[in-house]
Structure formats: C-alpha cells, structure tokens
Amino acid sequence: MTRHAPPWRLMNAAERRRYWWGHWRLGVPAATTLGLVFAMTAPLVVPVPIFPQLALIGIFVWATFQPGLMTPWIAFLIGLVADLLFAQPLGINATLFAFAAGFVRVFETRYGHHAHGFDWAVAATLIVVFELLTWQLMALAGKPVPLLPLAWQVLTSVVAYPLVVALCAWVQRRAFGDERS
Amino acid sequence: MRREQNLALVGAVVSGAVIATGLLLVLVARVNPDGAARMRGVMLDLVTPVWSVARAPFDGVGRAVSWGGDYLGAVGRNRELTTELAAARAELQRAAADRAALAALKRLQRVREPARRVIGTARIVSATSGSVVRSAMIAAGRGDGIGPGLPVIGADGLIGRTVEAGNHAARVLLLTDPASRIPVTVVRTGQAALVVGTNRPSLELRDRGGADVPLQAGDRLVTSGDGGVFPPGIPVGIIINPAEPPAVRPAASPVGAAYVTVEAAYLPLPALAPETPLGTPVPIEARRGGGGTPAPQPAAPLP
Numbered sequence: 426m427t428r429h430a431p432p433w434r435l436m437n438a439a440e441r442r443r444y445w446w447g448h449w450r451l452g453v454p455a456a457t458t459l460g461l462v463f464a465m466t467a468p469l470v471v472p473v474p475i476f477p478q479l480a481l482i483g484i485f486v487w488a489t490f491q492p493g494l495m496t497p498w499i500a501f502l503i504g505l506v507a508d509l510l511f512a513q514p515l516g517i518n519a520t521l522f523a524f525a526a527g528f529v530r531v532f533e534t535r536y537g538h539h540a541h542g543f544d545w546a547v548a549a550t551l552i553v554v555f556e557l558l559t560w561q562l563m564a565l566a567g568k569p570v571p572l573l574p575l576a577w578q579v580l581t582s583v584v585a586y587p588l589v590v591a592l593c594a595w596v597q598r599r600a601f602g603d604e605r606s
Numbered sequence: 607m608r609r610e611q612n613l614a615l616v617g618a619v620v621s622g623a624v625i626a627t628g629l630l631l632v633l634v635a636r637v638n639p640d641g642a643a644r645m646r647g648v649m650l651d652l653v654t655p656v657w658s659v660a661r662a663p664f665d666g667v668g669r670a671v672s673w674g675g676d677y678l679g680a681v682g683r684n685r686e687l688t689t690e691l692a693a694a695r696a697e698l699q700r701a702a703a704d705r706a707a708l709a710a711l712k713r714l715q716r717v718r719e720p721a722r723r724v725i726g727t728a729r730i731v732s733a734t735s736g737s738v739v740r741s742a743m744i745a746a747g748r749g750d751g752i753g754p755g756l757p758v759i760g761a762d763g764l765i766g767r768t769v770e771a772g773n774h775a776a777r778v779l780l781l782t783d784p785a786s787r788i789p790v791t792v793v794r795t796g797q798a799a800l801v802v803g804t805n806r807p808s809l810e811l812r813d814r815g816g817a818d819v820p821l822q823a824g825d826r827l828v829t830s831g832d833g834g835v836f837p838p839g840i841p842v843g844i845i846i847n848p849a850e851p852p853a854v855r856p857a858a859s860p861v862g863a864a865y866v867t868v869e870a871a872y873l874p875l876p877a878l879a880p881e882t883p884l885g886t887p888v889p890i891e892a893r894r895g896g897g898g899t900p901a902p903q904p905a906a907p908l909p
Contacts, residue, residue, distance in 0.1 A: 470860045474740075511734045512737070524625055559738060575738065
C-alpha cells in the first residue's frame with residue numbers, strides 16, 4: 426500500500442482506476458467479518474442458540490491483526506448488518522461490536538501483544554461479557570430473553586475461537602503478505 | 607507527536623460517539639420496534655437466495671442422518687405402530703360419528719366459521735441459530751402474498767408466525783423464541799392457556815385458566831383460535847412435565863428440509879375502526895357539558 430498518493434492531476438483515467446482499486450485490501454477485514462455474520466444464518470435449526478458468535482470473534486481477531494482496519498465505527502456498521510440479519514432490535518450488536526473493537530484497541534495499546542493462549546482467555550472473557558450485555562440490552566430494547574441458554578453459545582464460541590483465528594490468519598497472509606518479512 | 611495525540615483523541619471521540627449512537631438506537635427500537643422493517647426486508651431478500659442454493663449439502667447430511675435413523679429403529683417402530691394402529695382404527699370410527707354429529711349440530715345452530723386459506727407453501731431456507739432471536743427464513747415473501755403476522759404450519763403442527771417480509775423471503779418467529787405467545791387449549795381438560803418459548807428445546811405453558819385441574823404428562827395442546835392469527839385445532843405440543851410451570855415439547859420441528867404452509871390470518875382484525883355516520887344521535891351529556899365528563903351519579907343507598 427502506498428502511503429502517499431501520486432498527484433491526482435498527473436494520472437490518466439486508467440491510472441486513477443488502478444489507484445482506487447489498489448485500496449481493496451482496506452475492505453478485507455470488514456468483508457471477512459461480514460462473511461462470518463452471514464455464516465451465522467446457516468440453515469441449522471436448533472432450539473438453543475448453539476451456533477458460535479463468529480462475528481464477535483472475527484471482530485476481536487481483526488482488531489488485533491489490523492487495528493487500523495477494524496475500528497469501532499466499522500464494527501458498528503457490521504453490527505447493524507448483524508442486527509438486521511438476526512432479527513434483533515437495531516443497535517444491540519452494533520453497540521456491542523463497537524464496544525468490543527474499542528476494548529481491544531485500548532487493551533492492546535495498554536498491554537501490547539500476547540501469546541495465542543492469553544488472547545484466547547481474553548476472548549473468552551469478552552464473549553461472556555458480550556452475552557451478559559446482550560441479555561441486558563435485549564431487556565432494555567423491550568424484548569427480554571432468558572440468560573441461561575446463552576451459556577451454550579459461550580461454550581461453542583470459546584471452542585470456535587482457534588478456528589476463526591486460523592481463518593483470519595490465512596486471509597491476513599494472503600491479502601497483506603507475511604508480517605515477518 | 608502532536609499529530610498522533612490528536613489522532614488518538616479523535617479516535618476516542620469517534621468511538622464514544624459510535625457506542626452512544628448504538629445505545630440510542632436500542633432506545634429507539636424500544637419505542638418503535640418496527641422502525642427498520644423495510645431494511646430488514648431488503649436484507650432477507652439478499653441473504654435467502656444465497657442460502658437456498660448453498661444449503662444443498664446441509665440437506666444431504668440431514669437426509670443421510672434421518673435415513674440412518676430410520677433403518678436403525680425400523681423394527682421397534684413397526685411393532686409400536688402395529689399396536690397403535692388397532693387402537694387408532696376404533697378411535698377413527700368414533701371420530702367419524704362425532705364429526706357427523708357436530709356438522710349436523712352446527713348446521714342446526716347456523717354456526718359460521720371462517721375458512722382457512724393457504725397462501726403458499728415454502729421451505730425453511732436458513733435460521734438464526736447464533737442469535738438470541740429464534741427465527742427461520744422461508745423463500746417466499748410479499749411477491750407471493752406473504753406479509754408479517756401470518757400463521758406458519760408444518761406437517762406435524764404449528765411452526766410459528768411470520769414477523770418480517772421482503773419481496774422473495776420472509777422471517778418466521780419460531781415457537782421456541784422468548785417473544786412467541788401461542789393461545790392454546792388443553793385437549794383433555796379444555797383449559798385455555800398460552801404457550802411461551804424459552805430459548806430452550808421445551809416450551810412453557812403459562813396463564814392457564816382453571817389451574818386447579820391438574821395436567822398430566824402426555825396431554826395434547828392445540829391452538830385455540832384466540833387472537834385471530836392461528837386457526838383453531840392445530841397441534842402445538844405435548845405436556846412432558848406437569849409441574850408448574852408445565853413444560854411442553856413442540857409437536858412440529860423445523861429441523862431438516864421442512865416444507866411449511868403459510869395461511870391467511872384466521873380472523874384478521876379490521877384495519878380501521880368503524881366510522882360513526884354523521885346522523886348518529888349525540889348523547890345528552892356530551893351536548894350539555896361541551897364534551898366534558900358527565901356529572902357523577904348519586905350513589906345508590908345501601909340496603
């Protein structure tokens with residue numbers, strides 16, 4: 426990615442197009458997370474919320490991998506899409522996803538990067554807090570839900586965390602190249 | 607250095623504003639739950655076609671599992687069914703006689719019942735199993751005459767009702783959702799009650815009329831037709847635990863490649879309140895007091 430744009434007036438139409446399309450990588454984290462949101466509407470009809478909260482994990486992972494490309498406002502927009510897709514009152518996932526992205530940003534600037542196991546523990550805590558706040562916000566939005574069935578989702582989400590990390594790491598290597606080089 | 611500090615400050619302000627906006631949206635959703643209906647319909651239209659194509663492998667797995675189960679349990683089921691069939695034949699003859707008697711009585715009393723009307727048959731395309739809202743999407747929408755608030759019925763019983771609709775897709779609120787309330791009748795005792803979802807496999811029976819008559823495990827529940835959405839007599843579930851609050855196992859399950867029918871609301875409420883014609887006589891209190899409240903009546907003397 427070029428930091429400095431070439432002079433706009435010196436480019437012809439084709440170069441401008443190439444310059445703008447050269448920014449496609451900026452959308453990769455958001456697009457991956459939207460894919461995870463979409464995956465959560467899979468035709469798996471079960472009576473308990475057993476499907477892992479892939480979108481939240483995606484936002485957590487991308488906020489650690491690419492902090493500049495998974496800011497709270499991007500997470501907010503993804504959360505709005507999630508609210509519309511999951512038939513939840515508008516604003517619940519939007520608030521909580523933005524909160525998650527902001528939390529990761531503060532945590533990383535304060536305490537730096539960590540080993541995979543530590544991040545897994547932090548993500549597990551974040552998932553528990555997410556479910557508790559979902560419970561509270563659903564009540565605030567006038568659609569109270571019971572809390573205990575959400576424990577299923579906490580369990581499956583904690584188990585699914587390494588899989589989402591593997592997926593995002595693969596996307597990160599393909600789109601942004603090897604970080605170590 | 608200064609620039610970085612400024613950027614960090616702007617970032618913090620934007621993050622705070624975004625989270626505040628989200629909370630504001632939640633409050634707006636509390637006051638106006640149907641605010642984003644159009645956008646929800648558009649999202650349904652976008653997502654449902656993709657899943658109706660992509661679900662083929664899921665269907666295959668489900669079919670394989672159900673075939674396997676069929677073969678494993680075939681002998682035991684056959685024995686059960688043979689014994690059940692003998693009892694059912696006798697019951698069927700009694701029911702036929704009852705039905706004839708009932709039809710004759712209804713003719714005698716000139717009972718008028720609204721007819722049930724099937725709007726369309728569709729299959730469940732996808733579901734939100736990763737969310738606190740238990741809903742499924744079906745591949746038929748406003749273009750097929752399906753709007754919000756219609757009963758959705760499967761082969762074995764009630765599935766739920768539609769809550770949102772796009773042009774080619776609609777969302778079904780399943781029985782297991784905590785917001786679902788189904789007016790039912792207990793077949794054995796005739797008690798009216800509500801079946802409420804709990805986000806768990808079993809449902810709860812609440813607000814039962816005549817709660818002093820105890821329930822038994824195995825009591826069947828059917829829709830009562832109260833409220834005007836669900837037609838009466840559709841199986842809803844079976845009591846599996848009569849302790850308060852009674853637990854109910856749903857009769858129909860939306861799992862697998864389930865086809866469902868969407869029916870018209872049984873007794874739709876009139877869209878507008880009836881207007882009073884202009885020539886209607888006005889009560890004398892309203893004319894005298896200029897529309898104010900009528901004067902209080904003197905209390906009747908106690909005997």
